Amino acid sequence: MTTVYTRRAFEDLYKELFQQVTQRDWIIAASLAAECNSYINNAFGAGYRDVANACLQRLDDLVNPVGTSEYRQTGGYGGLWKLPEMKAFIAKHLEYVPEQAVDLAEGISAANAKVMVEGLVRRGVMDRTGIDDDGDSDPSLTAKYTIDLVHLLLDQHHDQAAVSLIDGLVNAERIETSDFFVDENFARALTRLDGRGLDTNVLLQGWQDPLLYVCSVSRKCGYGHIPAKIKDVQKIAEMGAPQLAKYMLRHGSYCAEPMDLCALEASIGEPFTREDILMIGSHRDGNVAISAIWLGSALKYWLNHQEMAWPFAHDYNEGGRFRLARSPSACHTIDDIPEEAASQGLIIKSVFDAHGFDSKAEYDRMLVEVLKLYYQGHEADELQPCYDGLVRALPKNLVLSAAGHQVREKEFGADLGL
Numbered sequence: 001m002t003t004v005y006t007r008r009a010f011e012d013l014y015k016e017l018f019q020q021v022t023q024r025d026w027i028i029a030a031s032l033a034a035e036c037n038s039y040i041n042n043a044f045g046a047g048y049r050d051v052a053n054a055c056l057q058r059l060d061d062l063v064n065p066v067g068t069s070e071y072r073q074t075g076g077y078g079g080l081w082k083l084p085e086m087k088a089f090i091a092k093h094l095e096y097v098p099e100q101a102v103d104l105a106e107g108i109s110a111a112n113a114k115v116m117v118e119g120l121v122r123r124g125v126m127d128r129t130g131i132d133d134d135g136d137s138d139p140s141l142t143a144k145y146t147i148d149l150v151h152l153l154l155d156q157h158h159d160q161a162a163v164s165l166i167d168g169l170v171n172a173e174r175i176e177t178s179d180f181f182v183d184e185n186f187a188r189a190l191t192r193l194d195g196r197g198l199d200t201n202v203l204l205q206g207w208q209d210p211l212l213y214v215c216s217v218s219r220k221c222g223y224g225h226i227p228a229k230i231k232d233v234q235k236i237a238e239m240g241a242p243q244l245a246k247y248m249l250r251h252g253s254y255c256a257e258p259m260d261l262c263a264l265e266a267s268i269g270e271p272f273t274r275e276d277i278l279m280i281g282s283h284r285d286g287n288v289a290i291s292a293i294w295l296g297s298a299l300k301y302w303l304n305h306q307e308m309a310w311p312f313a314h315d316y317n318e319g320g321r322f323r324l325a326r327s328p329s330a331c332h333t334i335d336d337i338p339e340e341a342a343s344q345g346l347i348i349k350s351v352f353d354a355h356g357f358d359s360k361a362e363y364d365r366m367l368v369e370v371l372k373l374y375y376q377g378h379e380a381d382e383l384q385p386c387y388d389g390l391v392r393a394l395p396k397n398l399v400l401s402a403a404g405h406q407v408r409e410k411e412f413g414a415d416l417g418l
Helices: 007-022 026-045 049-063 069-073 077-082 084-093 098-103 113-123 144-155 159-170 184-191 200-216 230-239 242-251 261-268 274-284 288-303 334-355 360-376 380-390 396-402 405-415
Strands: none
Touching: 007 026, 007 049, 007 077, 026 049, 026 084, 077 084, 084 113, 098 113, 098 144, 113 144, 113 159, 144 159, 144 184, 159 184, 159 200, 184 230, 200 230, 200 242, 230 242, 230 261, 242 261, 242 274, 261 288, 274 288, 288 334, 334 360, 334 380, 360 380, 360 396, 380 396, 380 405
C-alpha cells in the first residue's frame, strides 16, 4: 500500500518531539528526531517535495524558535535553547541550514561534526535568502554562512568535516546563481587546509575545474566580496590548483600592490605569457599611483624574461586607442605627464639597480632599450613631456639617447643656446 505523506501526520510527530525536548528527555527526543528525519527523507523519495520542505521548515522552528508564537508566549521556555545539551542535541539530530549551524557552534563536537555536515550536504549547503515569487522560480542562495561554518570547523580542528563541507559547496547545484565567489574569505579557508595532514594536492586538483567554472560565470560580485590576498592565491597554486590561481590573478585587481611575478610563476609552474601580463595590468583603471606600482612589477618580470615581448601594448594594432592598453602611463593630459614620468623614472631606476646586471655597459644598454619602449607608448606630442620627467630621475645622456629625433634636436638646440 502506498504511503501518503501529509503535513498533519508530521505535525503529530513534531509535537511529540517538541514535548520531549521541553522536558529535556534527550534519549526519547533523539529517537523522535530520527523518526522526523526519516519521514522527511521518505517524503522526498516518494515525490512529496512540498510536504517535505514544509516539514523541514517545521524542524527549523525547533532549531531556531525565536520567531514562533510559542517561544514568545513562554519566554523562551526558561532558557532551554541556551543550554549546551540543547545545542548539542540540535547539532546531532536535526536538519538545519548553515546560518543556524554557525549559531550552534558550542554544540559541534567530534562526535557530531560529520553527521552535521552530511545533513547539510544532503539538504543543501547554502542558505536561501528569498522566497519563490511563483512556482517556477527558485529562491536566491548565499554561501556566506557556509564559508563561515568551514572556518568554524577548522577552528575546532574538525578538518575532515570542513573538507566535506567545502566539497559540498564546490559541487552544489545552482552554484552559478548564488553569491559564492572565490574571494578572500573562501581562499583563506582553502589555504587553512594546509599543514593538517590532508592530501591538499588531490583535494584542490579535484576542486579546480568546478571553481574555475564558478569564477568564469558572469555575475555581479557586489561590495561584500574582497579579492583573495596575493599570498593566498600563491598558496592555492602550490597546494594543487595552479590554473585557478592564474585565473584569479588575471581577473582580480592585484596590480595595485607590488607583485613578485617570478615567485608566482614558480608556484604556478609555468611562465606568464605577454597576454597574461597585459590582462593583469588592465585593472589599473587610469590610476597614476597604481600604474607606477604595476610598472615596477611588470618590468622586474620582463627583465628576467626578455624572450617575451614588452609587457605593455604600445601599438594601435595591439592596444587600440586606450592609453592603459598602450603605455605604462595613466595621465590623460600633457601637463600631467612630466610628473608621472619622473615618478616612473624612479621606479625604473629602482628595478634596474636591484636586477644585478653583468656590467655597467649592459645596464646602460638595457635602460636605453626600456626607455625606447616607454616612449613608444606615447603620442608624438607627449614625447617631450616624457623626457622632461624621465630626465629628473635617470641619466640625461641615456634618456636623450632613447628619445626620438625631435626631442634630441630640441635639447641639442637648447644646449647650444638656440
